[in-house]
Amino acid sequence: MLQYNDRVPIRQGTIDAIEAGCRHIDTAFAYLTEDMVGEAIVDVIKRGIVKREDIYVTTKLSFEVSNRKLVVPTMKKALKRLQLKYVDLVLIHTPVNVLGQKSYDYLEIWKGLEDAKRMGLTRSIGVSNFNRTQLDEILANSKTMPAVHQIEVNPTFVNQELVAYSQSKNITVAGYSSFGFLVKRVFNDLSVPPTFEDPKLVRMAKKHGVTVSQIVQRYLAGYRCIDTAFGYLTEDMVGEAMADVIRRGIVKRTDIFVNTKLSFQYGTCSEVVPAVKKSLKRMKIDYVDLILIHTPRNVMGVENYDTFEIWKGLEEAKRLGLTRSIGVSNFNSTDMARILANSKTLPAVNQIETNPTFANQELVAYCQSKSIVVMGYSSFGFLVPRPFNDLSLPPSFEDPTLVGMAEKYGVTVSQVVQRYLYSKSEILS
Structure with a gap:
């Protein structure tokens, strides 16, 4: 988990990414990066590298948001940290009641996101880390289709059934942790194949004159x-x-x-x-x-x-x-x-x-x-x-x-x- 004192490189890293051509910025309250990302966006817009409409900014609600009435105030605080008038996409970070709050209800939180969208605080709304049953609850109780479902998907965790189900409902899948367990994780030392030394991946990389990392990314992008x-x-x-x-x-x-x-x-x-x-x-x-x-x-x-x-x-x-x-x-x-x-x-x-x-x-x-x-x-x-x-x-x-x-x-x-x-x-x- 990112520590507060480790945040300084985030601002320059975001600037470097945008200068290199990156146009999708993914942040969240839990990442402790919204203010640094906001400073970076202000910097590159001021220098004429991009316009606001050139960048697609995604953020995620705080785990503290447990009901409808907390969503809009929380969104306004996020926009203040990001120094933006709107984001392009905001997600419910997880359907799980991480902080063990009373009366936690992600259906009510979804209604709050619909409010935020109507007010122009976000262009689109979506979910993250939901399973099929939880997605079905949203679909059955709302006229607003989630624009995006952000989930882990990679060669070590292909998550095919959930990807297929989301796509069958015309919900775009945004994958995170694209290298899976090919890279070390902070919370465990679990090792799941394949690795960067996997013979098949190495052969494919040599055949096409690219790196194994690029093969993995290509697998996901298609x-x-x-x-x-x-x-x-x-x-x-x-x-x-x-x-x-x-x-x-x-x-x-x-x-x-x-x-x-x-x-x-x-x-x-x-x-x-x-x-x-x-x-x-x-x-x-x-x-x-x-x-x-x-x-x-x-x-x-x-x-x-x-x-x-x-x-x-x-x-x-x-x-x-x-x-x-x-x-x-x-x-x-x-x-x-x-x-x-x-x-x-x-x-x-x-x-x-x-x-x-x-x-x-x-x-x-x-x-x-x-x-x-x-x-x-x-x-x-x-x-x-x-x-x-x-x-x-x-x-x-x-x-x-x-x-x-x-x-x-x-x-x-x-x-x-x-x-x-x-x-x-x-x-x-």
Whole structure:
């Protein structure tokens, strides 16, 4: 448990986290950190690093709150410590009467949270450490669905039944103690497999060129954006993989965002819908979430090639429900301007190369000025070798500035590069 005198690093640690790109701050009365977190948030907002609306702040009620009438006053005190007008989420920390108070009733506390939400003191309300029976009591006695259920979930305590039940009720699961018993705990020395030396975890880390810690985090987060293309010759393999994980109940189709791109061999409007239907057949799905014109260039020298005619074909595919969104790839501002001037359908995305060795800033700014999402590919640029050339552009993975930043935040240079792109509001592909 954090001791009061150990709190000093919390302020700077929160500042460092926000500067590094963290936008979700999780605190609680019991952590004795709300005032330090508040000072950190004031600091980064004052220096223009973020706006208040850029940060998602979660806190939890004190164990002393035992009934409805105590909730709003307690929330106001928490906001005063945090120096905020509202939090994004507040949770009942536990359904257990930790302090043994008389008349403790978490249903009454929930009603108090509903009051706090109506008053604008919090945007959302939720629970933490509830079991299924306790969740059912909330659901049966309230019209307000918990937005979040924060519980322990990790490779040493997967908590699958409770995760599945929460999700079946459309309650988001926020996991804590993500490393489980891979790291030591203050209250006991229990050792539960796996460990950081687990052969399977080590092999997976080596295979993907990451750390075991990153494998664990990836296990919890899951990968949900699948980017393919006819030109990659991968649509059929991607389709088989999706069918497998959907059949095994790992995900639903609606959990995955599937993006593909048209073949280079089609250049007219009438060819697009049949081409999209062939892609869907290869991927064994009824629709894609996004389909792109792979390039405005007539790569294969086909007759009557016209990107605007292809765009009209994509509009038709969208009308038919074959795709949820349509966009472009590798278009410059002139290519984009032609579509914008002649179509009422705004491209949802422009997928382009953008990275520290090729920032592509003017095109990124142009797209964002038109409310077109930039999806970046080749996120490491020339930091990694390319099959088509041996061009070497700075920076490299040994760049002193990048190495210094990685050491400062306790991450890898790869993570610093990824964070750079995220901070520019670009989606990585």
